[in-house]
Amino acid sequence: MSFRNFKMVDYVVFGRGAFNQLDEILAPRRKADAPMIFLVDHFFQGKPLAERVPLRGKDEIIFADVTYEPKTTQVDALANSLKEKFGTVSGVIGIGGGSTMDLAKAVSLMMNNPGSSADYQGWDLVKQPGVYKAGIPTLSGTGAEVSRTTVLTGPTRKLGMNSDFTPFDQIVLDPELTKDAPVNQRFYTGMDCYIHCIESLEGTYLNEFSKSYGEKALQLCQKVFVDKDYWDDESDDQLMMASYAGGMSIAYSQVGVAHAVSYGLSYLLGTKHGIGNCIVMNYLEEYYPAGVKEFKYMVEKNKIEIPEGICKGLTDEQFDTMINVSLGMKPLWENALGKDWEKIMTREKLRKLYEKL
Incomplete structure (x- = not known):
């Protein structure tokens, strides 16, 4: 058996007010x-956080429109404009x-790799x-701050551009930055974390690492969304660590x-990742009975509306487009259903699942 020798984030700082450093x-x-180029979620345009960004010399803030998830065309346009302007x-x-954060990772890679970011969608194609690159999350749940991928349409x-060159060199985890997140948005990204813990812990790829x-992250999600009846600073700290x-x-x-x-939904319909996972999770009793229950x-307790009929x-x-995108995610299906996953998740079965959403 060969073991993955994976690249992690080089430096991590955690704590309230860490952004000030x-x-x-x-x-x-x-x-x-x-x-230094600061790619900042357009949500913060005109808000106090933008004024706290430590600009020096020719530094620039670019407010990134993330109404939709990052596209390869958006990454290429950003990287090319920076090369033209600054070299x-x-x-x-x-x-x-x-x-x-995915956009920042991808733009960083495309500053030094030729062609289009679409050429690097896959595993270990970045040379x-x-x-x-540094990542500073203002929402908790996606895990993008530590992953070796940057997911692009x-x-x-x-x-994703899955590679050892993708993880951040530095992350700054400051729970204070998440406190003004809209309630729905906080829930959807929190559920992204919850759902990937369920998937990881019940998958065939699982090992003690x-x-x-996964168990710790799941426990923290449960503390925040199941045990508590109110949201406080500790909830922000816990969800960031989850x-x-x-x-x-x-x-x-x-x-x-x-x-x-959910990859199929976001490719075709532009459904955001966290909300897409929630829409799908609602119908997965067959695969994750306890997790879905x-x-x-949590949806009911936190008074969240999950869209239906999309x-x-x-x-x-x-439907075929979504099915093709989804079935292309081979490692995910193998982790969920084992080596013979193609016999279990047929096109017909997947179509029926999509029709319920």
Whole structure:
């Protein structure tokens, strides 16, 4: 058996107010005449957080429109415009939710790799390290701050740039940054973490490494969404650590059915990742009975509306597009259903599942 030798984030700082150290953290990474580029979720335009970004010299803040998840075209346009304007940059700093952090990782890689980001969608296709990159989450749950992938929607598929060059060089985990997150959004990203823990812990790829992190992340999600009747600072701290541990758990395992199916939704319909996972999870009793039961309890307890009927009226061609994208996620299906997954999850069965959503 061969063991994965995986790359982790080089430096991690955790704590309330840690964002205030950003200037000091970036100082040794600055190169003469090469600016730091801060990719910030457009949610923060005109808000106090944007004013706290430590700009020096030619540094720039680019407010990233993450209404939809990152596309390869968006990554390429950003990287090309930075190359034209500056030649090179000292680093790319992503401040926001999973989409903003994925965008930052991808732009960093494309500063030093030729062609289009679509050429690197897959496993271990990136050949050169990117420029320095740091991730600062303002939402907790996606695990994008620690993962070795940056998930992009390309011309033909939704697939990550999975490589050892993808993880951040530095992450700043400051729970204070998540406190103003809209309630629904906080729930959807929190459930992204919960769902990938369920998928990882019940998958065939599981070992003690992923199990240890996955169990801890799951426990923290339960503390926040099941045990508590109110939201406080401790909830923000716990969910941020759940996101980190959940991301770590996937490093050595894989996600499963909910993620594989939701990739199809986001590719065709532009459904955001967290909400897409929730829409799918509602119908997965056959695969994760206990997880789905608890998930439904959390939805009810937290008074969250999960959209329904989003696949009504789709054409056969549109269903086929989603099915093709979903079945392309081979490692996810194998983790969920084992080596013979193709006999279990047929196109017909997947179509029936999509029709329920």
